[in-house]
Amino acid sequence: MDGMGIIRGLGVTFKHFIDTFLDDLVWLGKRYYTKEGLAHRMSGDNRGIFTIQYPEEKQPVPEEFRFVPFLVYDEGSNGERHVRCTSCGICAEVCPPQCIWIVRAIDHKTGREIPEPKEFYIDVDICMNCGFCAEYCPFDSIMMDHDYELSVYDRHSKNIYNKERLLKPVSYYSKIRPTNYASEIAAHAEAESIKSAMQI
Amino acid sequence: MSDQSLNSLTESSYEKNLIARFPGFVTPDHRDGYEGILVLPEKLVEVAKVLKDEMGYDFLSSVTAVDYLPDKKMEVVYHTYKSIGGPILVFKTQVSRTDPKVPSLVPVYPGAELQEREAWDLMGIQFDGHPDLRRILTWEGFNGHPLRKDWCEPYYEQETKPFRSRWPAAQSHRKEEQTPFGQNVNYPRDFDPDSYEPDNDAMLYASLRNSITKESGSDLVSDTLIVNLGPQHPSTHGVFRVAVALEGETVVGLKPVMGYLHRNHEKIGERNTYLMNMPFTDRLDYFSSMSNNFGYALAVEKLLGIKPPERSEYLRIIMAEFTRICNHLLAIGFFLNDLGAYFTPVLYAIEEREFILDIFEAVAGSRMMCNYFRFGGVSRDLPEGILEKIRKLVYERLPRKIDELDLFLTNNEIIRSRTESVGVLTPEQAIAFSESGPVLRASGVPYDIRRADPYGIYERFDFDVAVRYHGDSYDRYLIRIDEMRQSIRILQQAVRDLPAGPVLEAKPPYQVMMPVGESYGRVESPKGELGYYLVSNGSPNPWRYHIRAPSFINLTAFESMCIGQKVADLVIILGSIDIVLGEVDR
Numbered sequence: 134m135d136g137m138g139i140i141r142g143l144g145v146t147f148k149h150f151i152d153t154f155l156d157d158l159v160w161l162g163k164r165y166y167t168k169e170g171l172a173h174r175m176s177g178d179n180r181g182i183f184t185i186q187y188p189e190e191k192q193p194v195p196e197e198f199r200f201v202p203f204l205v206y207d208e209g210s211n212g213e214r215h216v217r218c219t220s221c222g223i224c225a226e227v228c229p230p231q232c233i234w235i236v237r238a239i240d241h242k243t244g245r246e247i248p249e250p251k252e253f254y255i256d257v258d259i260c261m262n263c264g265f266c267a268e269y270c271p272f273d274s275i276m277m278d279h280d281y282e283l284s285v286y287d288r289h290s291k292n293i294y295n296k297e298r299l300l301k302p303v304s305y306y307s308k309i310r311p312t313n314y315a316s317e318i319a320a321h322a323e324a325e326s327i328k329s330a331m332q333i
Numbered sequence: 334m335s336d337q338s339l340n341s342l343t344e345s346s347y348e349k350n351l352i353a354r355f356p357g358f359v360t361p362d363h364r365d366g367y368e369g370i371l372v373l374p375e376k377l378v379e380v381a382k383v384l385k386d387e388m389g390y391d392f393l394s395s396v397t398a399v400d401y402l403p404d405k406k407m408e409v410v411y412h413t414y415k416s417i418g419g420p421i422l423v424f425k426t427q428v429s430r431t432d433p434k435v436p437s438l439v440p441v442y443p444g445a446e447l448q449e450r451e452a453w454d455l456m457g458i459q460f461d462g463h464p465d466l467r468r469i470l471t472w473e474g475f476n477g478h479p480l481r482k483d484w485c486e487p488y489y490e491q492e493t494k495p496f497r498s499r500w501p502a503a504q505s506h507r508k509e510e511q512t513p514f515g516q517n518v519n520y521p522r523d524f525d526p527d528s529y530e531p532d533n534d535a536m537l538y539a540s541l542r543n544s545i546t547k548e549s550g551s552d553l554v555s556d557t558l559i560v561n562l563g564p565q566h567p568s569t570h571g572v573f574r575v576a577v578a579l580e581g582e583t584v585v586g587l588k589p590v591m592g593y594l595h596r597n598h599e600k601i602g603e604r605n606t607y608l609m610n611m612p613f614t615d616r617l618d619y620f621s622s623m624s625n626n627f628g629y630a631l632a633v634e635k636l637l638g639i640k641p642p643e644r645s646e647y648l649r650i651i652m653a654e655f656t657r658i659c660n661h662l663l664a665i666g667f668f669l670n671d672l673g674a675y676f677t678p679v680l681y682a683i684e685e686r687e688f689i690l691d692i693f694e695a696v697a698g699s700r701m702m703c704n705y706f707r708f709g710g711v712s713r714d715l716p717e718g719i720l721e722k723i724r725k726l727v728y729e730r731l732p733r734k735i736d737e738l739d740l741f742l743t744n745n746e747i748i749r750s751r752t753e754s755v756g757v758l759t760p761e762q763a764i765a766f767s768e769s770g771p772v773l774r775a776s777g778v779p780y781d782i783r784r785a786d787p788y789g790i791y792e793r794f795d796f797d798v799a800v801r802y803h804g805d806s807y808d809r810y811l812i813r814i815d816e817m818r819q820s821i822r823i824l825q826q827a828v829r830d831l832p833a834g835p836v837l838e839a840k841p842p843y844q845v846m847m848p849v850g851e852s853y854g855r856v857e858s859p860k861g862e863l864g865y866y867l868v869s870n871g872s873p874n875p876w877r878y879h880i881r882a883p884s885f886i887n888l889t890a891f892e893s894m895c896i897g898q899k900v901a902d903l904v905i906i907l908g909s910i911d912i913v914l915g916e917v918d919r
Binding site: 135136137138139141142145146149175177183194195196197198199220222223225226227228229231233234235261262263264265268269277312 | 494495496498499500605608609610611612613677681684687688691694695696697698699702704712713716717722725726729730737740741742743744745746747749843844
């Protein structure tokens with residue numbers, strides 16, 4: 134019969150319409166703003182609307198998610214900060230839009246360079262979020278952050294991040310990237326054991 | 334050690350035949366790492382005719398221009414294939430840099446039209462005999478030819494990256510604050526803004542008027558109306574403009590105008606190192622970023638002569654096929670949007686795409702700009718629990734949802750009556766215009782690079798090449814549903830056979846040492862044949878980096894598909910070709 138195609142298509146749309154509100158009814162209104170509801174909406178088993186009500190609820194980002202980089206510092210016993218970066222410049226060399234600017238620190242007394250960055254700038258406006266700086270850093274000192282809510286009103290003064298803005302503690306890094314942190318600890322432990330085995 | 338140099342020693346029998354037939358005019362290319370034959374410009378058209386008519390190389394895949402500044406020469410490189418499948422035949426012609434004139438191959442291969450315009454625009458090579466040699470990617474008053482080696486962009490800092498200013502002595506200010514007038518523009522020396530009069534697209538409209546096919550013998554005197562569709566238009570799939578000559582509602586002439594998204598990706602590519610180019614390739618066809626990465630990784634691995642390990646080959650195939658499904662879902666959705674089914678089918682398709690993008694995010698770190706492939710493998714392995722999600726999608730959700738889309742849309746009478754016999758492209762036209770991908774296969778030519786010239790490990794998978802025979806917009810819609818089903822087949826086999834092992838043999842350094850030579854790596858991207866032509870001179874940066882963009886070249890047939898149709902059909906035909914402006918304009 135002419136028009137059967139349209140009617141069958143409308144049947145699909147009608148099924149979607151019913152499914153949309155059926156899930157909400159089954160969950161008795163607890164489908165939004167709760168953790169279980171969010172997990173259900175993000176899985177593939179849902180049949181209803183799967184909109185996530187941002188900004189009240191935020192989709193948890195996976196561990197590998199990469200946004201703007203940040204520098205890592207180890208916390209010493211007195212609360213002092215050991216910045217891991219040695220200003221080797223590999224991240225600046227490998228960055229595709231060349232948004233990383235580093236000035237090496239110079240010892241005042243001897244005039245020689247010390248492996249620490251005096252200044253470290255990242256131009257967040259042109260950062261491509263590619264992750265190469267984190268991937269090729271030999272000292273695990275620059276990592277990709279998860280925070281994406283970085284809008285400002287004036288990009289010229291606020292979107293070049295200096296060293297202070299970029300430094301974040303190791304505890305933050307282990308919280309947002311637990312698996313990467315665990316593998317880093319494991320790699321260090323293995324290197325240590327190989328070193329001590331060679332010394333024996 | 335790449336096997337390119339071996340190729341230059343053992344020319345194929347076709348090349349030997351040509352060398353014997355045109356002695357002195359055709360010579361093999363003996364440069365180290367190069368392949369193919371060199372043809373003198375005087376005999377270029379004749380050699381091309383022989384190749385096409387007698388030897389069967391009827392599919393001109395890519396026309397590229399290279400600027401060899403130290404040798405004071407410019408070279409035009411042509412890549413041809415047979416439409417029945419098989420390896421490549423490359424032929425090149427060289428002209429001097431000061432007065433580059435090459436005979437145009439448009440009379441032999443009509444698909445060279447847009448590409449020769451691009452070579453004129455970006456390199457300055459004049460093509461004698463081209464029907465309409467105008468600038469294509471830059472505006473008509475642009476001064477200079479951007480891809481020449483002696484042309485510097487307004488924010489020019491240094492010839493190649495990495496820039497010395499970034500480390501160890503940092504300049505903590507932006508280049509744009511240093512340029513005079515603060516604008517990304519270089520004015521020529523003799524430019525006087527008071528006396529400059531823009532020509533308001535006079536050349537475009539003149540060529541449009543010349544191309545109008547008027548039917549004679551009609552006693553109704555009617556005016557031809559010239560209308561601009563775009564660049565701000567909801568249905569042009571991006572910033573794309575079409576200048577249409579209309580008689581009433583019927584299209585009598587059409588000229589596509591592109592370049593509104595031109596970012597000079599190829600020049601940026603020459604400034605980058607090889608590794609830095611990888612995230613830039615994501616931004617070409619931004620809906621299917623894994624395919625772009627794949628093509629570039631293939632081209633570089635061909636030059637380097639390395640092969641990735643087994644697990645990463647399977648992961649590459651999984652990601653490439655997921656990308657194909659992503660893209661086709663969006664293509665069908667927006668095709669229906671153009672038809673007027675305002676947003677319901679798109680959102681059903683986008684819902685499925687969201688789950689695939691969640692997988693990309695968990696694996697590669699980003700939904701769209703994946704940057705996942707590396708030279709010699711992929712960047713990281715699958716995290717915990719992702720393989721289960723992939724299995725659930727591939728075995729349960731996606732086949733069901735594709736069947737639902739099929740049931741929902743395919744037999745709809747409105748869709749059928751609006752898209753059947755609209756924008757017909759015959760197989761001979763499709764091959765002549767260098768169409769590729771779903772557009773070519775919907776016209777009856779079963780050419781799929783995954784079967785004709787396999788790359789990766791596609792030989793191990795059991796799948797069919799989707800073909801449809803009418804060549805109209807309805808077939809271009811149906812073939813995308815067919816291809817999605819075949820992608821599911823490949824995915825199920827890949828997920829079943831995924832081996833354990835490393836994904837990247839010994840993390841490579843960030844500065845790749847490239848041998849001298851050229852390579853052309855191509856993949857069957859969801860839009861068509863995506864090819865990367867790389868020329869290396871041994872330095873860490875490419876000498877020439879060209880992208881054979883399928884959306885750009887598929888637009889060559891746009892004009893002939895639309896003549897005689899109504900304006901409303903024009904939007905449908907554009908939607909069925911499925912272009913992405915990031916790729917068209919680069």
